[in-house]
Amino acid sequence: MKRQVKNNVSWIGYIDWELETFHGDDYSILNGSSQNAYLVEEEKTVLIDTVWAPHRFEFLENLKSEIDLNKIDYIIANHGEVDHSGALVELMKEIPNTPVYCTANAVKSLEGQYGKHGWDFHVVKTGDSLDIGNGKKLIFVEMRMLHWPDSMATYLTDDNILFSNDAFGQHYAVEELFNDKADQCLLNKEAMKYYANILNPFSPLVSKKIDEIVGLNLPIDIIAPSHGAIWRENPLQIVEKYAAWSKAYQEDQFTIVYDTMWQGTEKIAHRIAKEAKTVSPDTVVKVFNISKADKNEIMTEVFKSRAIAVGSPTIGNSIMSSMAGWLHFLKSLKFRNKKAAVFGCYGWSGEGNKVLAEELKSAGFDVVEENIKSSWNPEKEDFDQAKGLTEALLK
Known part of the structure; x- marks a missing residue:
């Protein structure tokens, strides 16, 4: 009626x-x-x-x-x-x-x-x-x-x-x-x-x-x-x-997006989140595994964020296919005026971070030099880099 x-x-x-x-x-x-x-x-x-x-x-x-x-x-x-x-x-x-x-x-x-x-x-x-x-x-x-x-x-x-x-x-x-x-x-x-x-x-x-x-x-x-x-x-x-x-919107938010194979990249993501609250206590921090979370919900959080960190292990001289698809979607949305950093684990060759950085730059993000690249599983020296990465993004 x-x-x-x-x-x-x-x-x-x-x-x-x-x-x-x-x-x-x-x-x-x-x-x-x-x-x-x-x-x-x-x-x-x-x-x-x-x-x-x-x-x-x-x-x-x-x-x-x-x-x-x-x-x-x-x-x-x-x-x-x-x-x-x-x-x-x-x-x-x-x-x-x-x-x-x-x-x-x-x-x-x-x-x-x-x-x-x-x-x-x-x-x-x-x-x-x-x-x-x-x-x-x-x-x-x-x-x-x-x-x-x-x-x-x-x-x-x-x-x-x-x-x-x-x-x-x-x-x-x-x-x-x-x-x-x-x-x-x-x-x-x-x-x-x-x-x-x-x-x-x-x-x-x-x-x-x-x-x-x-x-x-x-x-x-x-x-x-x-x-x-x-x-x-x-x-x-x-x-x-x-x-x-419509004017390059952002809030005081930091979003971490990753996928992982054997939980090493996941551990780095969580450490970055922890350090972010120390570096910038008032900033809202959110963490998403793209294989488990809804991609549109993630993109809404990226839209709100002033900075993001993106992580993937290296596989096949590149990144995980799930992350590659997500980055293609990210690029299509044409976000502006946002910073980004990359992280990930590798076993043999370690091209993942380079691929992530290139994809984020092509998507319009200001990618900082600080990154975390961990051989096999992250150790103390890898986790210690999380503070510098978050400072480069949030300060």
Whole structure:
């Protein structure tokens, strides 16, 4: 059933409690999620986005129970990704002549994914508007690379609602819909995780887009994203967070990430953590074994950190494959203004530290010279180097 957001605007999406992964298996879902679609019923009736394909039939039945589909005058496709457009094909079978408003790139996206069906596309760009009656308009704002080239947001005048699509969202199931009803700790955690793992590579664009939205001088009473809670209580708080997160964000935190074969590298990781509290008592220190911890949760902690230490034993003249995959992911997120150090054990050749340092430099980290390279198992002289390493990172 539809649920009121404000006046004649309703939520008509899907709360996805059972969802465990997203983007294939590349993003972990620990607290459920939602696909948020919205229905605006003024003189004209407008559907803003749909839901993921696995829920398309339930979505359609729900929509039919609330409204005659033939009364939908316009469909807004803010983003062509399948979690927002997955029910569109089935919907358009029922109302094939309904105009679809989207960006030029969204036409490419939708036709590329679902084929060319002759849909009545209306291409819009930033500043274009659509009159929906009762003195209200929809104003479109392109949001390129937040996080696809086809993305846009839609603003409803008079009600002052920004339908922001993937920007300002979270993978977080909130049955009560609104941010003031959500668990605040989980809400903020999931919002940061979403930014760190999905939007951080586009941070320079985020800063520019926030400035552009502010420059439009549009009053915003509600921000309605396509995942997670709808921001109605102090909605600009999430915009302020994005503004801060987009500027090479860091807290006073130090994160140690490692993998180990026979526990030698693990012992060094734990010693580094211990020394870090001596060198910088107020710094938050966290330690993760990448083979046992969730990679997206780790990346959120790296996002918060001003420095990291990364460890792997040498194997096959290189590093462990688990660490190599994690470093590839790290590089793709384009973190900035963070220090790093490396450590690890070796038996025969010892190239691991060099490989780690090179990979971290290519990922944009300032890698310090201090490192710990232990032959076989760490001894006292290896552990004693942990103080110098942490001082180079934290002082």
